[in-house]
Amino acid sequence: MEPYNGDWMRKYRGHCKLVVKPGSTEEVSKILKYCNDNMLAVVPQGGNTGLVGGSVPVFDEIVISTARMNQIRSFDEMSGVLVADAGVVLEVADQFLAEKGYLFPLDLGAKGSCHIGGNVSTNAGGLRLLRYGSLHGSVLGIEAVLPDGTIVEDLCTLRKNNTGYDLKQLFIGGEGTIGMITAISIQCPQRGKAVNVAFLGADSYEKLQLAFREAKSQLSEILSAFELMDSYSQDMVHRVRQNKRPLDGEYPFYCLIETTGSNTEHDADKLEKFLEDVMSKEIIADGVLAQDETQIKSLWSQREGITECIGHFGGTYKYDVSIPLKDLYRLVDETRERIEAAGLKGDSDEFPVVEVVGYGHMGDCNLHLNVAVRRYDKRVEEVLEPFVYEWIGKINGSISAEHGIGIAKKKYLGYSRNDAMINQMKQIKKLYDPNGIMNPYKYI
Ligand SMILES: O=C(O)CC[C@@H](O)C(=O)O
Numbered sequence: 487m488e489p490y491n492g493d494w495m496r497k498y499r500g501h502c503k504l505v506v507k508p509g510s511t512e513e514v515s516k517i518l519k520y521c522n523d524n525m526l527a528v529v530p531q532g533g534n535t536g537l538v539g540g541s542v543p544v545f546d547e548i549v550i551s552t553a554r555m556n557q558i559r560s561f562d563e564m565s566g567v568l569v570a571d572a573g574v575v576l577e578v579a580d581q582f583l584a585e586k587g588y589l590f591p592l593d594l595g596a597k598g599s600c601h602i603g604g605n606v607s608t609n610a611g612g613l614r615l616l617r618y619g620s621l622h623g624s625v626l627g628i629e630a631v632l633p634d635g636t637i638v639e640d641l642c643t644l645r646k647n648n649t650g651y652d653l654k655q656l657f658i659g660g661e662g663t664i665g666m667i668t669a670i671s672i673q674c675p676q677r678g679k680a681v682n683v684a685f686l687g688a689d690s691y692e693k694l695q696l697a698f699r700e701a702k703s704q705l706s707e708i709l710s711a712f713e714l715m716d717s718y719s720q721d722m723v724h725r726v727r728q729n730k731r732p733l734d735g736e737y738p739f740y741c742l743i744e745t746t747g748s749n750t751e752h753d754a755d756k757l758e759k760f761l762e763d764v765m766s767k768e769i770i771a772d773g774v775l776a777q778d779e780t781q782i783k784s785l786w787s788q789r790e791g792i793t794e795c796i797g798h799f800g801g802t803y804k805y806d807v808s809i810p811l812k813d814l815y816r817l818v819d820e821t822r823e824r825i826e827a828a829g830l831k832g833d834s835d836e837f838p839v840v841e842v843v844g845y846g847h848m849g850d851c852n853l854h855l856n857v858a859v860r861r862y863d864k865r866v867e868e869v870l871e872p873f874v875y876e877w878i879g880k881i882n883g884s885i886s887a888e889h890g891i892g893i894a895k896k897k898y899l900g901y902s903r904n905d906a907m908i909n910q911m912k913q914i915k916k917l918y919d920p921n922g923i924m925n926p927y928k929y930i
């Protein structure tokens with residue numbers, strides 16, 4: 487039961503005694519009907535890589551795993567529409583598409599274990615939302631099972647479909663609270679043949695913002711990622727991996743820029759010119775361009791590896807938030823000041839906090855504020871919460887950009903949603919799940 491009861495951050499732990507692994511939508515339907523008739527609570531679970539405790543039980547809820555529902559149902563090579571079971575691993579879906587010259591329009595660090603059904607239920611954002619948009623746009627249809635066993639079959643394969651309320655949107659980001667997604671249809675873009683990556687260092691957050699503006703204007707249609715990393719996050723990666731840093735010098739801020747297009751020479755030329763320009767204007771202090779596939783992977787791992795390296799020290803308090811760009815990094819500075827003022831951060835074992843770091847998807851105004859700790863500690867939590875959420879609320883940001891609500895943010899929803907909205911959400915929950923068996927104690 488161990489892997490089904492605990493999340494990978496070792497922060498949330500349930501006491502479930504039963505895991506069921508249906509092999510088909512019909513089996514999910516029978517299970518849910520039985521559970522609903524007998525008032526048994528359930529937790530749908532995919533790869534269990536979530537970061538807000540949404541996919542593990544709180545008490546003894548029954549886990550319904552999508553692990554055995556892992557078939558690609560169809561792929562249309564003309565339209566690029568993929569129809570697949572919820573339990574297909576994201577990387578497996580992407581590799582399948584790669585062979586056909588296409589790409590899954592979502593990519594994230596946990597791709598080797600997360601399931602596409604879980605991605606859609608969380609409305610995961612990932613590393614290239616800037617280019618390919620949100621799942622609310624690319625998911626064309628879903629198949630889901632309601633708590634009473636009803637199968638909602640809406641695996642539409644068309645982009646345009648204005649026929650009444652767009653009900654699938656409730657399941658995208660619904661975190662399994664109104665039904666369980668069993669399959670999805672999704673619009674996949676062509677895989678760009680030319681991928682280039684640059685890793686840049688900047689002397690200030692202001693300069694990084696200027697670099698972002700230039701990147702949008704000079705790289706325009708080929709820009710596929712613009713990721714932010716502060717020096718603290720890179721120090722953590724270095725401490726854990728002891729690897730050679732990408733740049734010779736050290737800078738307070740770094741960014742990773744990726745371009746994806748169809749013409750290698752044209753794209754490389756554009757990126758080189760951009761680099762020359764931002765360096766000559768002293769917007770960027772130093773930069774390196776990946777020369778081959780291996781270097782592309784190693785530069786990306788400086789960014790994708792942050793979560794894992796930070797976790798290495800013990801635990802992490804994670805805040806996945808949206809903030810208008812100009813204020814985005816201020817939250818990290820202010821949080822670090824508070825933690826230091828409370829005397830909670832230090833190099834030796836007596837201090838719970840190792841470091842306060844900021845990184846994320848700058849292109850989408852999405853900050854990951856992470857507080858790496860040697861152990862979870864109430865004193866740290868009290869300094870962080872509700873401070874972080876109040877800060878976000880005041881600035882009209884979002885307390886959950888891409889990781890969802892789960893158990894971690896349930897009580898803070900009011901900082902991003904007003905009473906009228908929360909009431910509507912409660913009504914929807916009641917309508918779909920009157921017995922409250924679907925992923926209870928979370929979300930709403
Ligand atoms: O661990 C985190 O806080 C962020 C994880 C993920 O969303 C990322 O962007 O790397």
Ligand SMILES: [Zn+2]
Pocket residue numbers: 612846847854888
């Ligand atoms: Zn992220």
